[in-house]
Amino acid sequence: MIQNFEVIIGIEVHAALNTKTKMFSSSLNSHNSIPNTNVNEIDLGLPGTMPLPNKEAVVKAIWLANELKMQTNHHNICFDRKNYYYLDLPKGFQITQQYNPIATNGYIEILDINNNPKKIEIERFHLEEDTAKQFSENNKTYLDYNRCGAPLIEIVTKPCINSSYEASEYLKQLILILKHLNISDAKLEEGSLRADVNISLRLIGDTNFGTKVEIKNINSVSNVAKAIEFEIQRQAKMILSNIPVSQETRRFDDKNNQTIHLRSKENAVNYRYIYEPNILSIKLSNNDLEAIIAKKPKGLNEIKNELKADNLDNEMINNLLNNFSLFKLFEKVKTHISDCVLVYKWLSVELLGILNKQNLKLENLGEDKIEKIIETLNLLINEEVNGKQTKIIFDQIINSNKSVIEIIKENGMEQIKDEALIENIIREAISQNQEMINSYESRPERTEKYIIGYVMKQTKAQANPNITDKVMKKVLSEILQK
């Protein structure tokens, strides 16, 4: 029976911007600080204080608008007050952009379940500020104002999403854009991204929308899909049993994989929107707009094309796009090393493997360690160390503060490049097994393998392979000419 229904979904995403300071004050915008340390009189809404719009937030909003192919209201950027009383809202209003959002009418292109391109239309997005964070302990409510006044972008799609698959594809794509344009950390799990889903069902062919239900604050892409699936079943059952679907707000309970009633729409708050009188309209010229867009980080398509040009295949490209920290590291390392596929493999397989084993995070990797990794990969390319040694060096880079040279010395990985010394060992090998020379004509590889094996054994694999090869060829040709 469910096949007879059309699912209509609209998604509202709140993304926390990663600007240096808050939306309307000079307090630091940091999610990891000790509670109530990034707070000033403006964040607390103390009487007589006034908001100052954050330029960086406006710039990032314009980048996003450009990437989502939206129209910008840059000639008239203005703010409004959404008034309501709540314990996490010190001013008693949130500064937002109700009447004139900074961007309207754009889209994100996804692939639907049949791999056909589909445009998810974005109606608008606007800048606003976050509330304080509340948490309970021992039956008491505590407030952390570090988040209060942090900049947010609220992105609203049209009701044009028709399945949980499309919803999660849209979210995945949006998250990639937000991360790669350096707009937001966009982590649903950490709350730097929050998704609200509006969903209704109607019989196929019906032109009227059904009653929509809102599911608020879903904390992962997979839970968005699960919540939608549950809601489709729930609403379909109601419609089939002739029970009217009521307009309400629900939340997703991820323990039991179901949505739960939060409040009905009849109790909706009257927000008394008024213009924010303390912020004048910001008027950017078309030239200002172009200058801002000129500084926009690379867009998703641009990144993909560059990676293709770096000889990476689709799987590699997707892996990089989906792991922002890995991508950033890749971009950094590849400026020093031209073999991008090699860089990709060593970072995504070996380095990530070491880090994962020890529960370390790539984004916490220090600059010094990154430089050591670059140094090691260069040694590898020049065959000064081999793959096996590179793994050991990577491991020690992560687990110690030693320099690459120190690691190499301590592990006896220093190569022997002394040609005379290598020649002596080669001659020793030959003298111990004359038969190998005799069979060189017929089976040269066997002879060479024997000699190199002997040299490596004698030098504990410290002989430089290039030099060994060169000297061996010289000695062999000398002997054979005689």
Next chain:
Amino acid sequence: MMKKNNLTILDIHNAILNKKTSFLKIAKLYAKNTKKLLKNKTNAIVSDLSADAINNAKNLDKLLKKNELDLNNLLLGSVCSLKDNICLENYKTTGGSIFLKSFIPSYTATVAKLLINDNVLINSKSNMDELGLGGTGTFSGFGVIKNTIYPNRITGGSSSGTVLAVKANAATFGIATDTGDSIRRPCSFMGLYGLKPSYGLVSRYGVLPYSPSLDHVGIVANSIQDIAIVLSSIAKNDIKDHTNINAQNINYYNNLVVQEKIKLGIIKQLKDVWNDCEEKTTFFNLIDKLKNNENVEILEFDLDLNLIKAIAPVYQVISYSEGLSSWNNLNGIIFGNNKIQYKNWKDLMIQTRTDDLSSELKKRFIFGAYSTDEQNFKKYYFKAKEIVNIFKNIFNDFFANIDAFILPGASSVAPLLEDVLNKKATTNEVDDLLEISNFTGMPSITIPYTEINNLAFGINLFANNKEDLKLLNTTLTLENIIKGIK
């Protein structure tokens, strides 16, 4: 010898230059008069800071001896009363509200910082109608202002305490705020000079709001020269106030010049909306005399009667809506009366707003809530905003041909307190005209004109937006012409 009453900034400056007085003597004189206001239970003073002012004055005397003071600074040693909605770090700032009776800000308003930098001595925080919402001086949480200059009369408001302090020589000048006519109306009643500068010319950072799109920080003083001196000090760019306009650092005092000829506008409908009274006769007699003066040209302008009638409701809708929103923060969570016992946060908010806000405030907030309700905001709030824009356009056109408009400072002399308390004396459409310059942001000044039955009666001039210097020069010229006529 120095005059006993109504010292001006220039009087003090000259006395100091001529070594006829010391900073300490001046500070003590104002301290004495401040104490007198307190002793007489006028309710004009919320915080007496004269001990601090005296200490600072002693320090100035020392610096003067060491030749370490800039004697070109005309404000040196002048004494100021701040309306109690202007924040001073570490000093109680109440806004005339019981809710804020123990609120001590951790920041100083930009306007106060600028004055302190210019070595002005701040000797009091003066009482006001609660949070600026009121025009009579009867709505402070700390009691009705008792007018000792004109007994049994109101001072007007909301800058009631500040105006009384300046008139009673408890301060050389005052810094106050004006959302409808809160500086200019009481100045008309008390025979003082009151300036509401152009919107955004003086920073509002650290000044408690009433209705931020209409709020202005302004000056109460004893002469047009004093107004110009203080304005030069406080009209500065402030990055903390986004509505601040790019002040040009004009020295309004040095540029104060009598003009050869001034062109004044008068609203034709003023005659129609003003009921006959002595004040009306007095005002139009002046206009007639000015018409006959060769240095004055008077032009009449038509203002649609419907627009005049719209002023009061537009003012109420906008100011009460913004006022409600601006004071949503009075919820007891971050600051407020911490003695309240409560079950949950909702309970705390309801109790604290019920207990600590006055009924006048509640009345105005209900009006604001009604105007911005989802059902009504198009009819009221949006409509009011549209009408404000109509006023802006109309007056911008009017000013193509004139220097300033002239109005009465108020439709009457100060009414009896008893009549105000019994709601027998209210404002009318003549008084409402003062609010046009709050809508449009145009600079507006009220100056003393005459006395009617021994009560002060002022006149008001307002000029086009950002023409503050032109307004002051036109006013100075008019004042000279009036002296000649008299």
